[in-house]
Amino acid sequence: MASVVVVGGGAAGLSVAYYLQQAAPQLQITLLEATARLGGKITTVAEHGFVLEGGPDAVVRYKPWALELMQKLGLENRIVGTKPAHPSALIHDGREARPIPAGLQMVIPGDLWALARTPLLSPFGKARALLDLLLPQGTPEDEPFGAFIERRLGRQVWERLVAPLSGGIYGGDPYELSTLAAFPQLKALEEQHGSLIRGAIRQRRARGSREKGQLFASLEGGLGTLVEAIQARLSRIEIRLNTPVTALERTGGWRIHTPQGSLQADALVLATPARTAGELLKPLHPEAAAALRQIPYGASSTVTFAFAKEQLPPRVGHGMLMAAQQGFSVRGFTWIDQKWPGRAPEGYGLVRAYFSGLEASKEELARLALHDLARLWGRAPEPLHTWVFHWPEGLPRYTVGHRERVSQALRAQELPGLFLAGAAYHGVGLPEVIRMGQEVAERVLAFAGKPTGAETALS
Incomplete structure (x- = not known):
């Protein structure tokens, strides 16, 4: 045998x-x-009536392999989607939080009207992004992802849109990612259509918009x-x-x-x-x-706070991402009680901060997360419970x-x-x-x- x-x-x-x-x-x-x-970094905690994730908190539906395994294991009736929310997430540009524009294909604008209307970009930033429709195609060689996006769409699109959306996927600085290894589909858009925006528009017409359905899934518990x-x-x-x-x-x-x-x-x-x-x-x-x-590899960390909901300001959608170069320590926040059903008792809010590429003690991570919340809200209430998870080599880069x-x-x-x-x-x-x-x-x-x-x- x-x-x-x-x-x-x-x-x-x-x-x-x-x-x-x-x-x-x-x-x-x-x-x-x-x-x-x-389980590795899959770390679910159930304490004091709260359910939270120390590591990954969801799978994407358009990559079917995790959902297929859940079904093989007889968990199909326990698969849950996110709570309805529109907009589902915001990006903080350093001054205020603004909705993510509709029609994105991965991280590329696929809706010209939504691109024209988004307050995330200045008129100059929008005009620079539209130059992508006219610029010559680049070489097939690899390049840093940030340089690739800036070459096609400009610095504003990188800092205010693409960097926040891509920064939580891989460890470390998203600018340094290999375009061919981390986002080969986007390199293919340039090669096949001569333009990222043109390719995203055609892809969206063929596939439909993901705003029509839930992008993420998890499991009860x-x-x-x-x-x-x-x-x-x-x-x-x-x-x-x-x-x-x-x-x-x-x-x-x-x-x-x-x-x-x-x-x-x-x-x-x-x-x-x-x-x-x-x-x-x-x-x-x-x-x-x-x-x-x-x-x-790069460090990855999460800090989750439980608050009395009455002490929290109004929160929009499922969470907030942070634009690059704006002085935030966290990459983003998730309003867990607003994203997933059954994760917090009635009358309580559950907030998760995500860090990537930051080496710090657990105490310092919690302090930095509260500091960034105070910057967003004017003040941060005292958390009732705090959970911190830190992996020095959490994600490959x-x-x-x-x-x-x-x-x-x-x-x-x-x-x-x-x-x-x-x-x-x-x-x-x-x-x-x-x-x-x-x-x-x-x-x-x-x-x-x-x-x-x-x-x-x-x-």
Whole structure:
């Protein structure tokens, strides 16, 4: 009987383990997790009648892989959408909060009338954005995302619209992102239509506007429900918590060393941060290991406050994003009680701040979040409860050269029976990570000898 060891119990590792067991129940699968819990950054807290997320708080509906997994797990009746709100979110331009213009395709204006009317941009900023319709097409080479947007649409569109919308997706400074790695669809708009706005308008006509339906989804009780449902299905898998991997050996198959002893496996899945995988693979594939260690990560943090609602000023929609270069520490706020049903008791408000790329103590993060709330509201009331989550290397940063680094890093899979999975490679969102977990499971099965019926189980 073939054996597989999956290292890492976050979303990627859990997805690999789940799809492997579903397709090939006779496989001997062991899941090793270095910490005391599964789920990675999926961290749902239920305390004092509040339900909040320390990490991701939603999945996007137009990337179906997370919702498909929820349905496979029997959670379709627990999928919830956001509460109705119009506008759903605002962007604070440094002076006041203004609605996000309608008709966006990803982060690009796809409605000329909405672009003309938005107070986010000055008349000069709107005129500069419209030059995109006349500018020559750029070269196909990669470039920093901020430089790409400024070249096509101007600095105002970058600072007041695109940077706030894109800044919460990847760790660190969104200006430095690789356009080809992080937003290849936008590079394709320029190549195919000669203009981002022209391409967004045509795309919107073909697809319709996302304002017509809910963009985000979650689960009753939070995304931790997904982790619990997967774990409940892994009945035939040995799960070892508090078990970091200290070294790897090639012994015909794989020998995996841990502080609690060694394991032998035919196939090995490293669903860990890239740097961890790089350290483990340094003796076995130095070139790939060096590329893995070169994938940068940025800090990510969330601070959630519970307030008495009577002490809060009126809040619009689901939250607020902050324009770049305006002196805010936070990237944005979510009014959780207004975004999701059932997250706060009657008479209470729940506010979440999100930080990216900021290294600070938990006490300092809470202080900075309250300071920015006071700037928005004139004063910040005393919170009844505070929850702070900080990950020093929370999110991979897809900076320029990312695709080349990933191509080199994935050469580690030249080692027979080795597979890599996780957010460091082809997408940081929960749906993309789940999709990669499913794809890796398919390749593990092909390596181990896919049993009859496995294609159906994985589809």
